Amino acid sequence: MNTAVGEITLQSAPVASAQPTYTQPLRAIATPLESRPQTWLAVPVAAGLALAIHYFVPKREPLPETNYYPVFLSVMLALGMLGAALYPFLVRLHRWMQKMCPILGVAVGAVAGWELMTSCFAVLPLPYFPGPEGVMAAIVSDRALLFDSTWHSLILLLSGYSIGVVVALVTGVTIGWFPHARYWGMPLLKVVGPIPATAWIPLALVVSPSALFSAVGLVALAVWFPVTMLTASGISNTRASYLDVARTLGANRTYLIFRVAIPAALPNIFIGLFMGLGTSFLTLVVAETVGVKSGLGWYVSWAQGWAEYGKVYGALVIMAAFFSTIMTVLFRVRDRVLVWQKGVIKW
Amino acid sequence: MVALNSEVNLSEAASLRVRNVRKEFTSLDGGITPGALALDDVSLSVAAGELVSIVGPSGCGKSTLLRMIAGLTSPTAGEVAIGAEPITAPSADRGLVFQDPNLFPWLTVRRNIEAGLVARGVLREKRGEVDEFMRLVGLESFANSFPHHLSGGMAQRVSLARALINHPRVLLLDEPLGALDAFTRMRMQDEVLRLWRAHGTTMLFVTHDIDEAIYMSDRIVIMTPRPGRIERIIPVSNPRPRDRSSPEFLQLRGEILEIMHFAGRSLSEN
Numbered sequence: 193m194n195t196a197v198g199e200i201t202l203q204s205a206p207v208a209s210a211q212p213t214y215t216q217p218l219r220a221i222a223t224p225l226e227s228r229p230q231t232w233l234a235v236p237v238a239a240g241l242a243l244a245i246h247y248f249v250p251k252r253e254p255l256p257e258t259n260y261y262p263v264f265l266s267v268m269l270a271l272g273m274l275g276a277a278l279y280p281f282l283v284r285l286h287r288w289m290q291k292m293c294p295i296l297g298v299a300v301g302a303v304a305g306w307e308l309m310t311s312c313f314a315v316l317p318l319p320y321f322p323g324p325e326g327v328m329a330a331i332v333s334d335r336a337l338l339f340d341s342t343w344h345s346l347i348l349l350l351s352g353y354s355i356g357v358v359v360a361l362v363t364g365v366t367i368g369w370f371p372h373a374r375y376w377g378m379p380l381l382k383v384v385g386p387i388p389a390t391a392w393i394p395l396a397l398v399v400s401p402s403a404l405f406s407a408v409g410l411v412a413l414a415v416w417f418p419v420t421m422l423t424a425s426g427i428s429n430t431r432a433s434y435l436d437v438a439r440t441l442g443a444n445r446t447y448l449i450f451r452v453a454i455p456a457a458l459p460n461i462f463i464g465l466f467m468g469l470g471t472s473f474l475t476l477v478v479a480e481t482v483g484v485k486s487g488l489g490w491y492v493s494w495a496q497g498w499a500e501y502g503k504v505y506g507a508l509v510i511m512a513a514f515f516s517t518i519m520t521v522l523f524r525v526r527d528r529v530l531v532w533q534k535g536v537i538k539w
Numbered sequence: 540m541v542a543l544n545s546e547v548n549l550s551e552a553a554s555l556r557v558r559n560v561r562k563e564f565t566s567l568d569g570g571i572t573p574g575a576l577a578l579d580d581v582s583l584s585v586a587a588g589e590l591v592s593i594v595g596p597s598g599c600g601k602s603t604l605l606r607m608i609a610g611l612t613s614p615t616a617g618e619v620a621i622g623a624e625p626i627t628a629p630s631a632d633r634g635l636v637f638q639d640p641n642l643f644p645w646l647t648v649r650r651n652i653e654a655g656l657v658a659r660g661v662l663r664e665k666r667g668e669v670d671e672f673m674r675l676v677g678l679e680s681f682a683n684s685f686p687h688h689l690s691g692g693m694a695q696r697v698s699l700a701r702a703l704i705n706h707p708r709v710l711l712l713d714e715p716l717g718a719l720d721a722f723t724r725m726r727m728q729d730e731v732l733r734l735w736r737a738h739g740t741t742m743l744f745v746t747h748d749i750d751e752a753i754y755m756s757d758r759i760v761i762m763t764p765r766p767g768r769i770e771r772i773i774p775v776s777n778p779r780p781r782d783r784s785s786p787e788f789l790q791l792r793g794e795i796l797e798i799m800h801f802a803g804r805s806l807s808e809n
Contacts, residue, residue, distance in 0.1 A: 433641045436611050436635070440609050441654055441702070442705060455646075458645070
């Protein structure tokens with residue numbers, strides 16, 4: 193059965209490349225639900241192993257009084273066992289587990305390895321490298337301040353990012369469409385744009401009325417450059433034949449810009465949005481560290497000032513979750529907006 | 540040349556007039572290279588409601604001529620006009636269907652067909668026609684599909700519907716049926732003819748298929764390349780619907796083939 197499906201996929205490959213749509217049902221058939229051991233074993237085994245390390249390997253370093261780490265591992269173990277029991281009956285759970293469980297298992301294993309390196313053998317010494325329990329205890333005990341910091345970062349990031357994107361779309365379309373704007377705007381963009389937004393911090397602190405204001409401006413600036421650049425190139429590279437067709441259909445300039453050039457440039461614009469998101473994270477953290485007295489960036493440097501490295505790592509974990517969630521949201525938006533080119537470009 | 544002049548005189552009330560048109564493409568260094576003469580002294584009149592096809596080997600400037608009539612490029616010398624008004628810019632008056640369907644990939648089939656109505660701001664009044672044109676090209680069930688779901692032939696049918704929905708006075712077709720399979724192609728030829736009769740649209744039709752040209756057109760313009768010139772204009776007077784295997788049809792076919800063969804030989808003598 194498996195090999196037969198493989199052959200079908202192989203034979204239809206030339207057809208599929210010409211018409212991407214038809215590959216999708218075939219591909220869905222080509223990855224059937226099979227019961228592989230790593231699907232149901234990975235998480236329970238890794239969690240059980242980690243628990244064993246936590247309880248039975250002697251510790252060289254003092255642990256906090258708390259028990260968040262073993263509770264976390266027990267929850268993982270329980271969930272892993274529950275999943276292993278249920279997945280043969282639930283197709284969606286099965287698909288999800290087939291995809292995620294190996295990764296989750298390795299992640300839990302990595303945390304166990306970290307405990308071995310720190311608390312157990314002290315290869316990485318305190319106070320710079322606390323074990324998993326230390327980090328979890330720091331997150332839980334400082335949760336109010338961490339939540340507040342995350343909230344402030346979110347507000348700052350969203351306001352800076354959206355201002356930057358709006359301005360960038362206007363400048364990008366203008367530079368991409370109008371030859372005069374291109375002539376004057378492009379050199380400016382090429383010279384000023386590559387300066388990292390963080391390099392403007394001294395100027396921003398002097399010019400702007402408040403640190404928050406300057407941080408929003410810096411994040412906006414960080415987003416503005418890549419989005420403008422890619423929007424402009426997307427607009428100016430619009431296939432001439434699309435514009436020709438639209439003209440013979442009676443399109444005026446508004447239609448050509450908003451209904452032809454901008455949709456045609458959308459794949460490019462999204463690349464700019466992703467690049468801008470990356471630079472905006474960076475700028476956000478730096479701006480919070482030097483100017484604004486709130487947010488995750490500030491929290492990290494503050495905790496480091498007190499040599500509370502558990503809190504530093506805690507904040508890093510929160511940041512990872514925070515930034516990757518925002519990234520995922522943007523991916524979802526992209527999939528929704530660019531549904532028309534699904535299967536053409538994947539990244 | 541003699542034939543051309545009589546052509547011009549014959550149709551004073553012509554709908555579409557191409558007079559002594561010359562088109563040179565300038566080379567990148569600003570000078571004019573000899574090979575860049577796309578059209579040389581082309582004159583052609585198409586009466587209102589006439590269906591004229593243009594045949595000729597590639598490089599004879601057929602597409603350039605169509606683009607000029609569409610208003611997408613301007614002639615280096617000479618004049619292109621519809622009625623009394625010279626053509627200066629593209630307009631919904633002159634629809635153009637390209638070799639490549641050029642559907643907007645970000646719009647569904649229905650929205651592609653609507654595009655002309657949206658561009659002219661008349662979608663609200665004419666929304667009913669969208670269904671009519673989708674039925675015409677047999678793509679009702681694909682209304683909400685995106686173009687990358689369509690085969691080449693289906694895409695070209697959408698493109699045809701998209702151009703026709705504007706009811707252009709002149710429809711310019713640049714090998715529009717070249718990508719279709721033989722049966723769809725013959726059906727589409729009849730569909731195009733039906734539309735032509737129903738709407739009285741003047742049609743200028745570039746094709747590589749001599750049978751198609753004879754089957755469909757009132758007159759066949761034969762062009763030669765380098766520089767693009769009109770070699771001969773042949774009227775087709777057989778009553779429609781034309782029998783593709785009738786002796787008159789086959790005789791005309793032989794005649795055109797002979798002219799084109801001659802055209803090819805004169806080329807090699809250059």
